[in-house]
Amino acid sequence: MCGILAYVGHREAYPVILKGLKRLEYRGYDSSGVAMIHDSIKVYKKKGKVAELEEFLMGKELKSTIGIGHTRWATHGEPSDRNAHPHMSNSGRIAMIHNGIIENYASIKQDLLSKGYKFNSDTDTEILVNFIDDILIHNSCSLEEAVRVALKRVVGAYVIVLLDEENPDTLIAARKGSPLVIGIGKGEHFLASDASPIIEYTKEVVYINDYELAIIKSDELILKNLGNEKITPFVQQLDLELSAIEKGGFDHFMLKEIYEQPKTIYDCLRGRLDIAHEDIIMGGVESQIDKLKHANRIIIIACGTSWHAGLAAEYIIEELCRIPVEVEYASEFRYRNPIVNKGDVIFAISQSGETADTLVAIERAKEQGALIFGVLNVVGSSIARVSHAGAYTHAGPEIGVASTKAFTAQLVVLTMIALKIAKEKQSVSHDRFVELLHELNALPEKVEKILSDVSSIQSIAAKTANANSFLYLGRGYNFPVALEGALKLKEISYIHAEGYPAAEMKHGPIALVDESLPVLFVATRDAYHEKVVSNMQEINARKGKLIAVVTEGDKTLAAFTKDIIAVPAADEIIAPILNVIPLQLLSYYIGVSRGLDVDRPRNLAKSVTVE
Ligand code: M6R
Numbered sequence: 001m002c003g004i005l006a007y008v009g010h011r012e013a014y015p016v017i018l019k020g021l022k023r024l025e026y027r028g029y030d031s032s033g034v035a036m037i038h039d040s041i042k043v044y045k046k047k048g049k050v051a052e053l054e055e056f057l058m059g060k061e062l063k064s065t066i067g068i069g070h071t072r073w074a075t076h077g078e079p080s081d082r083n084a085h086p087h088m089s090n091s092g093r094i095a096m097i098h099n100g101i102i103e104n105y106a107s108i109k110q111d112l113l114s115k116g117y118k119f120n121s122d123t124d125t126e127i128l129v130n131f132i133d134d135i136l137i138h139n140s141c142s143l144e145e146a147v148r149v150a151l152k153r154v155v156g157a158y159v160i161v162l163l164d165e166e167n168p169d170t171l172i173a174a175r176k177g178s179p180l181v182i183g184i185g186k187g188e189h190f191l192a193s194d195a196s197p198i199i200e201y202t203k204e205v206v207y208i209n210d211y212e213l214a215i216i217k218s219d220e221l222i223l224k225n226l227g228n229e230k231i232t233p234f235v236q237q238l239d240l241e242l243s244a245i246e247k248g249g250f251d252h253f254m255l256k257e258i259y260e261q262p263k264t265i266y267d268c269l270r271g272r273l274d275i276a277h278e279d280i281i282m283g284g285v286e287s288q289i290d291k292l293k294h295a296n297r298i299i300i301i302a303c304g305t306s307w308h309a310g311l312a313a314e315y316i317i318e319e320l321c322r323i324p325v326e327v328e329y330a331s332e333f334r335y336r337n338p339i340v341n342k343g344d345v346i347f348a349i350s351q352s353g354e355t356a357d358t359l360v361a362i363e364r365a366k367e368q369g370a371l372i373f374g375v376l377n378v379v380g381s382s383i384a385r386v387s388h389a390g391a392y393t394h395a396g397p398e399i400g401v402a403s404t405k406a407f408t409a410q411l412v413v414l415t416m417i418a419l420k421i422a423k424e425k426q427s428v429s430h431d432r433f434v435e436l437l438h439e440l441n442a443l444p445e446k447v448e449k450i451l452s453d454v455s456s457i458q459s460i461a462a463k464t465a466n467a468n469s470f471l472y473l474g475r476g477y478n479f480p481v482a483l484e485g486a487l488k489l490k491e492i493s494y495i496h497a498e499g500y501p502a503a504e505m506k507h508g509p510i511a512l513v514d515e516s517l518p519v520l521f522v523a524t525r526d527a528y529h530e531k532v533v534s535n536m537q538e539i540n541a542r543k544g545k546l547i548a549v550v551t552e553g554d555k556t557l558a559a560f561t562k563d564i565i566a567v568p569a570a571d572e573i574i575a576p577i578l579n580v581i582p583l584q585l586l587s588y589y590i591g592v593s594r595g596l597d598v599d600r601p602r603n604l605a606k607s608v609t610v611e
Helices: 013-027 050-057 105-114 124-139 143-153 253-259 261-269 283-287 289-293 304-321 356-367 382-386 405-425 430-441 443-452 455-464 476-493 529-541 575-593
Strands: 003-008 031-038 040-047 066-072 094-102 156-164 171-176 181-185 188-192 204-207 212-217 220-225 235-237 297-302 325-329 344-350 371-376 389-392 469-474 496-501 518-522 545-551 564-567
Touching: 003 013, 003 094, 003 156, 003 171, 013 031, 013 050, 013 066, 013 188, 031 050, 031 094, 031 156, 040 050, 040 094, 066 094, 066 156, 094 124, 105 124, 124 143, 124 156, 143 156, 143 171, 143 212, 171 188, 188 212, 253 261, 253 575, 261 405, 261 443, 283 289, 283 389, 283 405, 289 405, 297 304, 297 356, 304 325, 304 344, 304 405, 304 476, 344 356, 344 405, 356 371, 356 382, 371 382, 371 405, 389 405, 405 430, 405 575, 430 443, 443 575, 455 545, 455 564, 455 575, 469 476, 469 529, 476 496, 476 518, 476 575, 518 529, 518 575, 529 545, 545 575, 564 575
Parallel strands: 297 325, 297 344, 344 371, 371 389, 469 496, 469 518, 518 545, 545 564
Antiparallel strands: 003 066, 003 188, 031 040, 031 066, 094 156, 156 171, 171 212, 181 188, 181 204, 204 235, 212 220
């Protein structure tokens, strides 16, 4: 949710910032801007994607070795040139970029209006930069001190980076609730919302914590808390390769990430699945095994695709571990005075580890004494920091806004967690445990097989690309897959889609069915198969356009439709990990055939750091 990039050092700042903003564009892309110091502060901003800013700035003299840049996902005020960041203070001394939301901006704005301040935008950011400016003017203090004073009054979440005309060699940055990483080069520093724009310059980074303030020059990094005490920066080595954040010959990141799944699933299993000793090794689970196996209840908190992984986990954990599970939308859980009892364990699932709804929900549960177990992809992310224990999904950076490889990695990790708890709790037989280990082990090869021939998916995409609406149906373990398929289609193609339990469909949504409605059944062989076939009959009788994801070799559905996608046979607990892959591809091909930007769908952002 907004990408931040700043540079101070010996290079020209603009090319570094522009390249970095392109890497961060997945975080927001409705407008962008840069500010640099060349005698005075110069700000350039443009509505639209970073490419439009680049075109706008083509041929302009942008000489400076210090600068800040921002790519925006609008919260306060529509996407426009004037609402784009950076924002200048009325005095013209400071420019600021911001990721997050200042919740009490309205009262601060009132104070500033009464002092004669004028605002050119609808943003909370412009209020904050002027609030800092006002403190600076009235207290004759340093900018660093003014920022500290201002942030003590601010309610909300932020990363801010400021450029100061009177100190043209220094950047000031601060964070609370939104991510900020500083890359340490030789005589240069890079500030960014994540490490992806930094990796090509340096692998040495410092992750800034909440309520910390950084004062950064080309050859100096000072960290302080809001009480003005110095903190020793904790320098870490990035474990990330440039190839992981480039398209690598694919047309889109989304397609690249779909095709990476054999590898990401393998990486997720590696070192954990111990077939030889018939065991699963997961340090995070083992460290909390008593609490996990004796949990009265597991509450899963997540949003979007991660919530769908949580729903699948509910079925798996209840089946294997016999522990009651509730799956909560993070945004609802936080605000409804939830009951969290002693002995409850919270699973927080998040690809980015920065989702504000999830973060605040688990902070609330933590206050109530619950154990927080994170299932996360991004090492060192905000949710990782507040979790007591957890397991990483090792899916690597996911750049496409639509989550694909992160989802399958979440399912794999959650299945392994459930199996490990079940083994320790002895709620699963040894034979069943070993059978599922082998099923997991076979996954990368089966995913390869799905990806090796996508012709049936492409042909269904071509036939349905102009549909107005889609219905996705599945039962049992395949119900979350239906929900995820529908979400993917909505995000990427802007076609309305609903996911429903296949049998529940007859209690309402069946009214939508006519010869124009594609109805996709996730109908692989499992305990519900016959019932699902009956549900297909019901749609067939009403002339819905049936599409089915079936187990290879299953001919029972050929009588209803030619639009069949076959996937390799798998145990019903494991099958969702395979079954979702054709649905990811279907959305992708439909989105592409509609001429849409599948990596950056409208209105979305990869990392939703506002509530
Ligand atoms: O980073 P998170 O997993 O916490 O993100 C949660 C949702 O915002 C995310 O899954 C969203 O639904 C994706 N765009 C799905 O493709």
